[in-house]
Amino acid sequence: MTERAVCVIGTGLIGGSLLRAADKAGREVWGTSGSAATAEQARADGFDVTTDTDAALRRAAESDALVVLAVPLTVVPEVLRRVDAAAPTCRLTDAVSVKVAVADAVARYAPRSRYVGGHPMAGTAESGWVAGRAGLFADAAWVVVADDGLDLEVWADVAELAWACGARVVPAAADEHDLAVARVSHLPHLLAAVLAAVGAAGEDDLPLALAASSFADGTRVAGTRPELVLAMCEGNRDALLAAVDDALGRLGAMRGALASTGGLAATVHAGHAGRQRWAASRNPDGMRVPRGRTSLSALRDIGRRGGAVVGWAG
Amino acid sequence: MTERAVCVIGTGLIGGSLLRAADKAGREVWGTSGSAATAEQARADGFDVTTDTDAALRRAAESDALVVLAVPLTVVPEVLRRVDAAAPTCRLTDAVSVKVAVADAVARYAPRSRYVGGHPMAGTAESGWVAGRAGLFADAAWVVVADDGLDLEVWADVAELAWACGARVVPAAADEHDLAVARVSHLPHLLAAVLAAVGAAGEDDLPLALAASSFADGTRVAGTRPELVLAMCEGNRDALLAAVDDALGRLGAMRGALASTGGLAATVHAGHAGRQRWAASRNPDGMRVPRGRTSLSALRDIGRRGGAVVGWAG
Numbered sequence A, B: 001m002t003e004r005a006v007c008v009i010g011t012g013l014i015g016g017s018l019l020r021a022a023d024k025a026g027r028e029v030w031g032t033s034g035s036a037a038t039a040e041q042a043r044a045d046g047f048d049v050t051t052d053t054d055a056a057l058r059r060a061a062e063s064d065a066l067v068v069l070a071v072p073l074t075v076v077p078e079v080l081r082r083v084d085a086a087a088p089t090c091r092l093t094d095a096v097s098v099k100v101a102v103a104d105a106v107a108r109y110a111p112r113s114r115y116v117g118g119h120p121m122a123g124t125a126e127s128g129w130v131a132g133r134a135g136l137f138a139d140a141a142w143v144v145v146a147d148d149g150l151d152l153e154v155w156a157d158v159a160e161l162a163w164a165c166g167a168r169v170v171p172a173a174a175d176e177h178d179l180a181v182a183r184v185s186h187l188p189h190l191l192a193a194v195l196a197a198v199g200a201a202g203e204d205d206l207p208l209a210l211a212a213s214s215f216a217d218g219t220r221v222a223g224t225r226p227e228l229v230l231a232m233c234e235g236n237r238d239a240l241l242a243a244v245d246d247a248l249g250r251l252g253a254m255r256g257a258l259a260s261t262g263g264l265a266a267t268v269h270a271g272h273a274g275r276q277r278w279a280a281s282r283n284p285d286g287m288r289v290p291r292g293r294t295s296l297s298a299l300r301d302i303g304r305r306g307g308a309v310v311g312w313a314g
Helices: A013-024 A036-044 A053-063 A073-086 A100-109 A152-164 A174-199 A206-210 A213-218 A226-234 A237-260 A265-280 A296-304 B013-024 B036-044 B053-063 B073-086 B100-109 B152-164 B174-199 B206-210 B213-218 B226-234 B237-260 B265-280 B296-304
Strands: A006-009 A029-032 A066-069 A091-094 A118-120 A141-145 A168-172 A286-289 A308-312 B006-009 B029-032 B066-069 B091-094 B118-120 B141-145 B168-172 B286-289 B308-312
Touching: A006 A013, A006 A053, A013 A029, A013 A152, A029 A053, A053 A066, A053 A073, A066 A073, A066 A152, A073 A100, A073 A226, A091 A118, A091 A152, A100 A174, A118 A152, A141 A152, A141 A174, A141 B206, A152 A168, A152 A296, A152 A308, A168 A174, A168 A296, A168 B206, A174 A213, A174 A226, A174 A237, A174 A296, A174 B174, A174 B206, A174 B213, A174 B237, A174 B265, A206 B141, A206 B168, A206 B174, A206 B296, A213 B174, A213 B213, A226 A237, A226 B265, A237 A265, A237 B174, A237 B237, A265 B174, A265 B226, A286 A296, A296 A308, A296 B206, B006 B013, B006 B053, B013 B029, B013 B152, B029 B053, B053 B066, B053 B073, B066 B073, B066 B152, B073 B100, B073 B226, B091 B118, B091 B152, B100 B174, B118 B152, B141 B152, B141 B174, B152 B168, B152 B296, B152 B308, B168 B174, B168 B296, B174 B213, B174 B226, B174 B237, B174 B296, B226 B237, B237 B265, B286 B296, B296 B308
Parallel strands: A006 A029, A006 A066, A066 A091, A141 A168, A286 A308, B006 B029, B006 B066, B066 B091, B141 B168, B286 B308
Antiparallel strands: A118 A141, A168 A308, B118 B141, B168 B308
16 A cells, blocks of 8 residues: 655644654655744754645645645635645645535635545644644544545545544544534534633632632633634534524523522433433444445445444455 | 641542541541441541541530531531531531532521631542542632631631641632632533533434544533532522523624624634633732731632632731
8 A cells, every 4th residue: 555645734733743643654744834934943843844835736746645734714715726726636635624615615726636525633722833743633533524426545545644643534424524513623612712701701800719620621622722713613604503502592491490490400411411422432433444445425324323444444 | 736626527529538638637537428338438548437427526526626518518407407416616617619508507507606618629520438539629729708707716727727638728708609609610510511412412423423622621520420510500599590691691692693794703702811811810829817817808808809828927
């Protein structure tokens, strides 16, 4: 099996970690940053990073590398225009946290590319090249979009990159991915923001002085750079509205119960059951499928059952 | 200064940790458990724990020990009746997470006791004697109620116990404490429950399979035993309603902005600012005050400014 070369566009937390992880796995890998200072820092750390995106993409076209877009959603159209100019038929994936919007942008700006969307589900409240590390994706879920019609060979390229980075592959339809992450990734950021604002709303400093681990954990992701949260959440608006409405409905029902009977049992028990179901899902069955011979529909079903693909069979 | 003996009623996570910490600090300490199995386990671990609460309280009365109620709020009236029978004028504090309700119960069931409320702000999602450890209160805030009219000598006893356990003392009025913990301790449990329920609400397992650290942290306290959460939150109903309404208002405004303009900037920036204000409050000024010569009003002001008392001056 060829160890395909990797070209990473964007070297923030995710792109920078991906570059380090692919390098550590023995891949030929290079990257680009929009910031000269970041590129210099990455080179000082021993990585092949420049600010010349067009040159990096031409090199990807020449060596049939896998191009990974690890830039914010707002920058994706601009980068896709460059892809279409410099490497129009390249193998292409991304690490953006919403998938329908990126697929739409690819169809519009780089329609000849062989695109298979990806989303490594890892991150910290920190950001930037210096926050990255090769181990960021270890044991993480890495969504690889399995919509009908895409190129199974590139699907295999993306899966192999995820495995090389230590992750497990969760196949999913793009729209089902967006609904799922609205519930388990974007809503947590908004509830953390609301909680942090309520805690800091008082006139005196007593509440924050009394904040302990439940507040610390519940607001942790409110420490993420606001631009990153906004790009992620606003790019997933429709799915996020559904998740917010679900949360509002549950919170409103709880408010009513607290005011009328004083009882919170329904809320607390449902939450406890949800957390336990989550805990039980932590060690999914790691499946192996034949390379290039499993249908996209069968792959999607693996993800819907909470499973993951960890390698090729046979 | 006398190292006052300590009698701990209830040896779950908090009481069991308190017993261990006071013992480690060289105090004479004994405790009681409602469970014979727990008492036996504690004795096997080398601690003086029985199921005979009346005998433990009589011993406290004889040795002028500080009695600490570390039982759920629902059990407090029953224990207070025993206090009134076996040690009616004892030095009394507690570790319950709401303070107005306990003060009301003391006034009703043990009115002769010399009561000063306390609330060590520490805990984990685990519970029970086996989850306890001497270091649980290290660097934690320990509220000691400073309402007008209480006994400054017992206030000093409770503060010295908190310091012996490694905590810093945050003086507060009972009602201001309850409003503060509703925002920073009880609301986090309810939002965690709502988030966990939304994450687990789908028909397939994809959302939980994609849940990463933002969901894990945001739902951590939903793993707490429901009885403990219910006792804590339902005992603070009025203050909690105000905190829930604040959260509902902010979440509803955010929903409106997301649906109309698609913008989440106000929510995300307010949350980020709140988290930063919390982070900046993490290392409060540790103050020293003269023993027994600082007014309760001055003590309360220290807590309102976000400060803490860490020892006696002079």
